[in-house]
Amino acid sequence: MNNQKQKIAIFGASGSIGxxxxxxxxxxxxxxxxxxNDFDIDESGLVKILLDDFNEGSVLQAxxxxDNDFFDKIIVSIGILHNEDFMPEKRIEEISSDQFLETLxxxxxxxTLIAKSFYKKLKK
Incomplete structure (x- = not known):
């Protein structure tokens, strides 16, 4: 039986769910x-990988x-409902194109960029 530890990638690791x-x-x-963002956590069994931003270039660079077939699981826990600049809309009049595009x-x-860059890194 294989007792080797699984390798798990978690994106959005500094958020509550991450x-x-x-x-x-x-x-x-x-x-x-x-x-x-850096965050406090017991770092045994954990490697933090800080990215400047989750843009296409930084994700591909990471x-x-x-190597290919490196990770056993890749989990994406990145998401937003609101931030310090905007809250969820409660009425149609509150919709802003900038807010909508940032949420998308x-x-x-x-x-999708993570999937594009990392799918070959996932074990088959």
Whole structure:
């Protein structure tokens, strides 16, 4: 039986969900925590990978640091409902194109860029 630890990539590791996933998986796996923001966590069994931004270039650059078939699981916990600049809309009049596009970028485009750059890194 193979007792080798699984290698888990967690994107958005500094958020609440990401930190909970890191804490859960690092008990039995080697966790690679991808984040824009540093965060406090027990770092045993965990490697933090800080990215300037989750743009296409930085995601691809991070992916190129790993061999193909490296990760057993890749988890994306990146998402936004609101931030310090905007709150969720409650009425149609509150919709802003800038806010809408930023929400789409974070919730849709970034996970797609991660999939594009990392799918070959996932074990088959």
């Amino acid at each position: 930190q909970a996933l890191c804490a859960h998986y690092q008990k039995q796996s080697d966790v690679y925590a991808f984040t824009r 992916a190129n640091k790993f 970028r974070i919730n849709t485009l970034i996970p």
